[in-house]
Amino acid sequence: MLLWLLAAGAAFGLSASLGAKYSADYTAPGSDSKQAQQLLARDFPGLGGESISLVLTSDGSVTDAATRDRVKDLLARMAKVPHVSGIDDPYGPRGRVSADGRTALGQIHLDVAVAPDMPKADTQQLLDLARPVDGGVRVHLGGMTVQLAEQGAIGSEGIGIAAAAVILVITFGSVVAAGLPMLTALGGLAVSSALLPVLAAIMPVPDWSTSLAAMLGIGVGIDYALLLVTRFREWRAEGLEPEAATVAALDTAGRAVVVAGMTVVVSMLGLFAMGLSFMRGAAVSAILSVFIVIAASATLFPALLGYLGRHIERLRLPLPQRRAAQGESPVGAGWLRWSRLVERHRVLGALTGVVVLLALAAPFLGVRFGFPDAGNDPAGRSNRLAYDTVAAGFGPGSNGPLVLVAELAPGTPADATASLPTALKAVPGVTAVTPPVPGADGRSLLLTVVPDSGPQSSATKTLVRDLRDHVIPAAVGPGVRVHVGGATASAIDSTDNISQRIPLLVGGVVTVSMLLLLVAFRSLAVALKAAVMNLLSVGAAYGVVALVLEGGTAGRLIGIDSPTPLPAFVPVLTFAVLFGLSMDYEVFLVSRMREAWLRTGDNAESIVSGLAGTARVITAAAAIMVAVFAAFVPAPDLPIKVIGVGMGSAILIDATLVRLLLVPAVMHLLGRGNWWLPTWLDRRLPHLHVEGHTEFYQPAAAAEAPRSPTVVG
Template sequence: MAKWLYNLGKWSFRRRKTALIGTIAVLVIAIAAGIGMGSNFSGDMSIPGTKSEKAQKMLAEAFGTSSEGGGTITLIYKAPEGETLESESVKQLIQTTEQEVAKDGEVASIASPFDSGSLSPDKRIGYSTVTYKVAADEVTEESIDHVRSAVETVNDKGLQTELGGSVALSELEIGGISEVIGIAVAFLILVLTFGSFVAAGLPILTAVIGLAIGMMLIFVGSHFTAIPSFSLSLASMLGLAVGIDYGLFILSRFRQNLNEGMERAEAAAMANATAGSAVVFAGLTVIIALLGLTVTGIPFLGAMGISAAVTVFAAVIVSLISIPALLGATKKLFLPKAGKIESDTHPNGRQADESNRWGRFVTKYPLPVLIVCVLLLGLVSLPALHIHTGLPNNGTKSTDTTERRGYDLLSEGFGPGFNGPLIIVAKSDSDVVDPAAAIGEATAGLSELPNVSSVTPPQSNASGDTAILTLLPGTDPLDTETSELVKQIRQQADSIHEKTHVELMVTGSTAVDIDISDMLNQALPKFAGLIAGLAFILLAIVFRSILIPIKAVVGYLLTLTATLGFIVFVIQDGNMASLFGIPEAAPVLNFLPVLVAGILFGLAMDYEVFLVSAMREKYSHSKHPKKAILYGLKTNGKVVFAAGLIMVTVFASFIFAEDSIIKSMGLALAVGILFDAFIVRLTLVPAIMALLGKSAWYFPKWLDRILPKIDIEGEAFQHDKRTTSTDQRRIS
């Protein structure tokens, strides 16, 4: 592969116009296709085979209804002080608002609080339900704006009116302030790294091009498969971060090659062959980790992984083709000054210093460094022991949003469980003589369960063998007590069926979210174990060592648990929440642990490979373990430092997003990379290797013979090139 990348780099450098025009042409075609076709993202986050999904199917079969239905917007009212919603002036305002909303031709019906009885016991809070002719995700922005306009008018007249329902009232923002902040800070880091504005701009430029191509491909793909809308944010985070990092890796090697005396075309080609090989390996590792999300059996999570993998793939390809071409177009970039070409020895004959202060400190005190790192990561991991996951709802949004204010009004008027009712489906067996009596007996005890606020009477279908009930919990949908109530009903269902021959099932949005969270929590240990095993095999093949892969896997697991612990500490427990703009303590996003496990694996292996490959290269020549560690930290350590800082910055910029899903993903990935790059890879890894000494590189000979060899830094190719160059000099 190194030879192929060398030829690609030299071709791109020499035929830079062709390479750049080709890249721009692909970008233009992708943008034309993406914008031309538009997007067709899905809001479906269901998981096949859950208990709640089975109950929904039973409900649809019994009552002939679909789980889709028309989208709804709820108009939630609160009467002014001293009045009720039944006061004549207030009632007139509500009816006028409903009449205005009904002018939209897309409205199918409006259920008034006075006709449907949707008034609180004190008559001060109530709601109208606006049902549309199309599904929730198909309700147009014009219809939403029409409702907002009607609500603003009535609010100005003194009647507090907020919005809720199944229709998303605010679109997920892709692009904007988050990416701008991330790119700006990344640019400053690159300027400090390279000391050149032009050089700093190259990785930014190629990353943006790769990201744009990847995003447009996702737009096109959304027409052929179900992709969640927030997949774009994850793809944007990763595509931008890895794109900048991969450009940084190749540019750093190019500068190193120049300083060793190579001419520019050769330096660019060799950078593509060596650092480019590492980029390909790193990119494939991230892509494999993302595609690995499909093995969880959770469709929306797999779609997120595939979408992000597309942007990472685009970042790799654009970096390998465009960076050498841009280096050819910027001829004065990185030109070493006379007398500044580096060599292995000083002019006085002494060996050049191949260490830095950090490397000397870590290798001098490896045991204390190891203990501090493990204790720190272990301490941060502790909150993960009481992690509670769920899906964010309107109650987790900022009080600046109408959805949150409406959510709070419904809780105030009807109780906290009103925002997440449980739908109980009771179906009698075919041999039951009196289904109605059996269903009544089976459901009689529901109201006596702890944490039950109310239960509606059973409503039977036409055949009378199935009934539906609405149960209101006494707690919020995201409360652990609500989850316990769902589990308790299901646990009692078997004994109730045995006694009454009636099957009880629980569904509804709250039960669906609980089932999704449970399945994701069950998938996490299996998924983390799978990729940890993959990491061990992969690194054993690459570094021809047993202990280095074990150390890498342990470091990855420490990073993962510390990241989850920090997220629980901030998001779930509410500590430092205001610092990160988190409006309300809430359960951790249910798919976040699995997502973070996959992404951190890929990114952690990037830094592990880039750092340890330099150590391996030095050790293979010197057979001196400490010198190898010092060399790796000095040469590739500073690149890993800059790359990690850039990635943390890009991910952290998404914390400024309004959407809680994007905010939590950005925070988790920023903290995860912070722990992994700076504590694990640049501190813990060299400390452990210093303690292990030569044993770190032990590899059984029989295993070395049977395992394939992967040359990720193009060592064999470099050796062949040096040999050829030496032979040519001898002949001349």
């Protein structure tokens, strides 16, 4: 306990002294848009910082003298707000006025490189100044900086912990028994959350990775300790003293916890195959959280049992007493009947499970990949109003202009790009091309191309490819390289890059996880079945996500009121997390089945007893996981909201339909083939003994065996 208090103090000390801000680069490495961004920062530094769109609209004209005077006064007050480095006057050469004269567009330039660096209080000051101007002129501010300021915070971590506490108390009926998993998880969360800013000083870490790490830390921390508490109570019910029951719980359930945790780590390591810096930052954050949770389960939990083990049934609620708490069989009669029912109807159970999973996955076939923009923000926010006003006044493409940066090689004549603006204006789908702006050294050129389609439109994606592959090469001479960048092009490149690498992630994670399960359970069928079942449950979760993103009734329940694209990194991230978490329940379930198989040699009885013995802990653990993930659904950040939906639905599907029906039904169909392993492979695989040494802890054996640490493990 003292060492854990010391670790927490050291973690907070390191965070205070070495912690850095979170950052992320969402561009695709080596992409055309990435090169455009680099050239823009090098040759046009005044345009490389963060900016806020300034949109003026009126029922009349925004160009009359009185309105101009009011806007001039507004811009003067906005210029005094901290971090505002300059403002492009909507009526000036860098501003735009719509053809009907009712809308004007300018830019507020900031001295911060990325939106999260802008203090929300300063952005809010700009929003307060942009209240209705006298004369009926409406002012809307838009951009990522405004979006972050308007999002606010929900406190999802606290909601998830509170929900988990309620479920634990109902499950155990004892405040002390419920408190052990909570204390273990909170201890691990305290250390891991304090170390994340330190990690941000070493490598780029996106700000939303804190929510991801908290999801995993709270969820798996409580789940692992829940399994350990359940096993501890079972050993106590069999007559073991608290210390012996603690050792027995760690030697059995503790081994399953370590293997389960390693499957999550292996899954998260698969994100390194994506080749994206922000994915690596998110992966390391999650891995750090899981490692600390495993350490807490193996050290903090037994330390807590040293104080509370004899009092684990204290502070009971006035709920019906469970048989395990009275020293009787820990296997509930209801779950035993369910296990027998699955055994009798194994074929029907297997077919039902597969059909339902495929039906749930079907909506994912129509999913639309892309990055959500201000058009997907809730109605009424300034960011959404600015987006809609610009689209109405200048066309939807004005919300996602393409930035073209031309670079001239040494010796190339300055007029080598002279025909480029004319060629761009002649391209179908282009509504406007700004006059070229030369760089400081005259060797680079900046143009802005406005499409006639919105940032999320497939027509815009086609236009970007046409410009790169045909229009630009034909319009410029040798020695000129033109890169198409901007937020829209960057989103297109990032989506394409991630899509190409998904097979590497899936193949790598599935293969390594299968190898880990093969070593743990010494069975080809168990490893292969687990991989297939997990892929099915992940696919079903993707279908649920696709359904809510359609923006219908299901979408409005979680705050998505219009069709919204799915960021490509979200299914990648959720695949890695969900595959690992699904393996957790597989390890919990199959380790008990293997334990019974080694003891009895009866396949059917081992499946029945293993399912009946773990069903309650799996359902309770799943309920906790679902509650933790569901607490992140109200989050204002869309990726976190969607990840919460995907993970919550996946755990619900996996822990009920898959683990309690499909897995046992298929294992009954496979018979003794569940535990087959070629002799030559059996000799070469290391022995993990994930099921532990249960024979040593049976009351009769425990009474006769010498108390020697060499007997265990």
